Amino acid sequence: MAKPHRNMLVRKLEGFGPLPDADRDLIEEVTQETRRVPAHSDIISEGQNPENVHLILDGLACRYKLVDSGHRQILAIFLPGEFCDLYIFILKQMDHSISTLTACDVVDMPREAIFRMLERPAIARALWWATLVDEAILRERLVDIGRRPARERVAHLLCELYVRMRAVGLTEGGSFDFRLTQTDIADALGLTNVSVNKVIMELRREGIIDVANSHICVLKQDDLQAIGQFSADYLHLT
Amino acid sequence: MAKPHRNMLVRKLEGFGPLPDADRDLIEEVTQETRRVPAHSDIISEGQNPENVHLILDGLACRYKLVDSGHRQILAIFLPGEFCDLYIFILKQMDHSISTLTACDVVDMPREAIFRMLERPAIARALWWATLVDEAILRERLVDIGRRPARERVAHLLCELYVRMRAVGLTEGGSFDFRLTQTDIADALGLTNVSVNKVIMELRREGIIDVANSHICVLKQDDLQAIGQFSADYLHLT
DNA sequence: CGATAACTTGAATGCCGTCAACAGAAGTGG
DNA sequence: CCACTTCTGTTGACGGCATTCAAGTTATCG
Numbered sequence: 001m002a003k004p005h006r007n008m009l010v011r012k013l014e015g016f017g018p019l020p021d022a023d024r025d026l027i028e029e030v031t032q033e034t035r036r037v038p039a040h041s042d043i044i045s046e047g048q049n050p051e052n053v054h055l056i057l058d059g060l061a062c063r064y065k066l067v068d069s070g071h072r073q074i075l076a077i078f079l080p081g082e083f084c085d086l087y088i089f090i091l092k093q094m095d096h097s098i099s100t101l102t103a104c105d106v107v108d109m110p111r112e113a114i115f116r117m118l119e120r121p122a123i124a125r126a127l128w129w130a131t132l133v134d135e136a137i138l139r140e141r142l143v144d145i146g147r148r149p150a151r152e153r154v155a156h157l158l159c160e161l162y163v164r165m166r167a168v169g170l171t172e173g174g175s176f177d178f179r180l181t182q183t184d185i186a187d188a189l190g191l192t193n194v195s196v197n198k199v200i201m202e203l204r205r206e207g208i209i210d211v212a213n214s215h216i217c218v219l220k221q222d223d224l225q226a227i228g229q230f231s232a233d234y235l236h237l238t
Numbered sequence: 239m240a241k242p243h244r245n246m247l248v249r250k251l252e253g254f255g256p257l258p259d260a261d262r263d264l265i266e267e268v269t270q271e272t273r274r275v276p277a278h279s280d281i282i283s284e285g286q287n288p289e290n291v292h293l294i295l296d297g298l299a300c301r302y303k304l305v306d307s308g309h310r311q312i313l314a315i316f317l318p319g320e321f322c323d324l325y326i327f328i329l330k331q332m333d334h335s336i337s338t339l340t341a342c343d344v345v346d347m348p349r350e351a352i353f354r355m356l357e358r359p360a361i362a363r364a365l366w367w368a369t370l371v372d373e374a375i376l377r378e379r380l381v382d383i384g385r386r387p388a389r390e391r392v393a394h395l396l397c398e399l400y401v402r403m404r405a406v407g408l409t410e411g412g413s414f415d416f417r418l419t420q421t422d423i424a425d426a427l428g429l430t431n432v433s434v435n436k437v438i439m440e441l442r443r444e445g446i447i448d449v450a451n452s453h454i455c456v457l458k459q460d461d462l463q464a465i466g467q468f469s470a471d472y473l474h475l476t
Numbered sequence: 477c478g479a480t481a482a483c484t485t486g487a488a489t490g491c492c493g494t495c496a497a498c499a500g501a502a503g504t505g506g
Numbered sequence: 507c508c509a510c511t512t513c514t515g516t517t518g519a520c521g522g523c524a525t526t527c528a529a530g531t532t533a534t535c536g
Contacts, residue, residue, distance in 0.1 A: 095471055142380050145428060387524090419481085421482080435482095
């Protein structure tokens with residue numbers, strides 16, 4: 001196992017396969033300028049015209065929509081190394097919003113930088129792959145919300161986050177930094193914070209997970225995967 | 239309003255903007271060979287290696303997944319003119335299945351044909367647009383299932399199907415061919431056929447829709463949109 | 477025209493949402 | 507550094523929407 005690259009986007013894209021050094025250099029170049037965004041602030045809002053593409057290098061962000069009742073549905077959770085809206089600039093206006101969940105380092109990338117990256121075949125393939133995986137995650141979430149009870153949903157999401165965090169080198173053993181609130185989880189899973197809390201307390205009592213100090217430790221990975229009917233296939237990690 | 243083109247894929251792609259005649263000809267060429275697939279049969283199944291790309295020219299198809307409990311979650315409904323899995327061949331294996339809902343005319347398109355189409359800028363842009371719209375539909379469905387009660391979900395789906403059918407010229411006034419079963423709708427919306435039936439009966443009693451002979455007529459479009467909190471923005475029709 | 481699938485309806489159960497109250501943690505300002 | 511506010515987490519009681527189960531009716535297909 002090679003030492004993970006210091007650039008989170010390189011780490012993410014090398015989940016599909018190794019990149020030439022020149023490609024890594026280009027990625028480092030276009031991710032040079034970052035901006036610190038405080039927690040709970042929109043990076044871009046529904047209705048706006050998408051100009052730049054947004055990349056998260058540190059922290060957690062999400063795609064979401066609000067419904068008339070005032071409830072929020074989180075459509076995607078973005079980890080470090082992930083684009084929020086890679087190809088969205090084809091469309092004239094955003095049909096959803098992007099917001100930080102924690103404080104984030106964000107790159108506002110002009111589309112020219114995207115085109116430069118797409119000229120490199122290895123990067124282009126990796127970006128394509130990343131986009132397809134994003135969609136697969138979205139589909140899996142739909143299955144979760146449509147056809148699985150609360151306990152399974154929460155277990156499934158925890159498994160997914162663990163594997164995705166591990167894929168970019170952000171886990172230590174079975175544990176990783178976990179700054180999502182229970183309300184965030186609820187909004188991602190079509191539940192309420194109360195239901196999420198009851199499931200998490202149950203999983204803790206059963207010794208399957210341990211949560212403390214913005215950290216989660218998966219103690220019984222097999223059990224958690226079984227509860228959530230989780231298989232990592234849809235993440236298409238090679 | 240120009241007369242709709244006889245080729246359903248041309249109709250679909252011209253939803254983004256007109257195509258040069260040469261592009262239309264190419265599309266007709268690559269959609270020449272169709273295959274008749276009976277209702278309720280998989281076009282490609284989870285776990286398989288995707289070779290061809292599949293295009294529906296007539297009938298209704300869907301993307302779906304099964305969960306351990308045996309329940310089906312429909313992830314997308316494909317209308318005539320729509321690709322089921324345009325870019326999926328990047329991935330090594332299918333993480334979901336594609337199945338017909340009614341008898342269909344299907345094109346099994348080799349990826350070379352896709353590449354030929356992508357060489358035409360206008361087609362490439364339209365395919366890109368169609369892909370982004372597919373994703374937007376998926377996101378909207380997630381909001382539906384995650385945060386809206388049964389009545390709103392059904393109303394929203396009916397509005398969406400109406401607008402999408404109209405976009406490819408398959409409506410007459412407020413009515414269109416409607417061959418989805420209530421179980422299909424339930425599987426698409428994370429409900430049961432019983433719940434769907436109760437909502438539909440209610441909408442019929444209220445004189446908002448009329449269903450008969452595999453046909454649906456939206457009698458009070460405004461009311462239906464209000465119930466489903468439907469706005470066509472996310473379909474990005476230009 | 478018989479068999480199968482789809483639709484319709486009612487009754488009972490249950491999962492999850494809503495409401496509410498409190499505890500603990502984190503962040504703010506004096 | 508402590509008092510205060512605010513956010514997050516925790517728990518219990520209650521209610522409601524959707525599911526399950528079941529039975530019967532109507533379409534559809536071979």
